[in-house]
Amino acid sequence: MITDQPSDRRRKQTSSCPHGHARAGRVYPRRSRAMLLCAALLQCTTFATPVAAAELTVSGAASLTAAFGEIATAFGNAHPGATVRTNFAGSSTLVQQIREGAPVDVFASADESNMQKLVDAHDVAGEPVIFARNRLAILVARGNPKKIAGIADLAQPGLIVSLCGPAVPAGKYAREIFAKAGVAVPESSQELDVKAVVSRVSLGEADAGVAYVTDARAADDRVDAVAIPDALNVVARYPIAVLARTRQPDLARDFVAFVRGGEGQAILARFGFLPP
Secondary structure, eight states, X not given: OOOOOOOHHHHHHHOBOTTSOBGGGTOOOHHHHHHHHHHHHHHHOOOOOOOOOEEEEEEEEGGGHHHHHHHXXXXXXXXTTEEEEEEEEOHHHHHHHHHTTOOOSEEEOSXXXXXXXXXXXXXXXXXXXXXEEEOEEEXXXXXXXXOOOSGGGGGSTTOOEEEEOTTSHHHHHHHHHHHHHTXXXXXXXXXXXXXXXXXXXXXXXXSEEEXXXXXXXXXXXXXXXXXXXTTXXXXXXXXXXXXXXXXXXXXXXXXXXXXXXXHHHHHHHHTTOBOO
């Protein structure tokens, strides 16, 4: 009897792969099939590109420290990926920093004359806008031990008075108030910003000082405030602007809009600022 033997051609078609499966059907072991499926899924998956972090530098008058600190946080929450860095000092000091090339995107001044210096130097993009107003007050130690009732009392002999220098908006406004009251400007310290005035009064280094109503509120229980009558007081107007050398023009404009918008204005009002 002759037994049929498979031909060479049939042997080639049915020869086994190392895993024991016929090549003709391209049958893969389970693990191989799973690996191929994962590879296919990876090829088809679209990964989200991380949002690039954007950093904004805002320079603001010292009287804005507390309010703008909260505004910066609120703006960051509303703009994921954005970081707001703040820098506070007297407006005249900030103008000098900007003129010397400090990398600032937005500037908020406590007066219009310091902002105008940057406008005249072509350092501002567009027109500055007023976003808040403020008034001044006499700051005294808790309990008002010297019994100071008004501007005239600041001329008392032996009284230690703290004022900002005349180039600082609060110092300029204080001198206007003394002029309206017909009182000579008393001998005083010449501080670089209102935070220094608050510090001197709260530490007992000065009997009284002139700063903003908002400074008294931000100081909590460290000082008391004596109101200055409207007839003598000065209304400070605060302008804000995007700077010409900003690295984040769109984000800078968004920040200015946020300050002028509902949430920004509500924060400013909570710290005692008046609407524009």
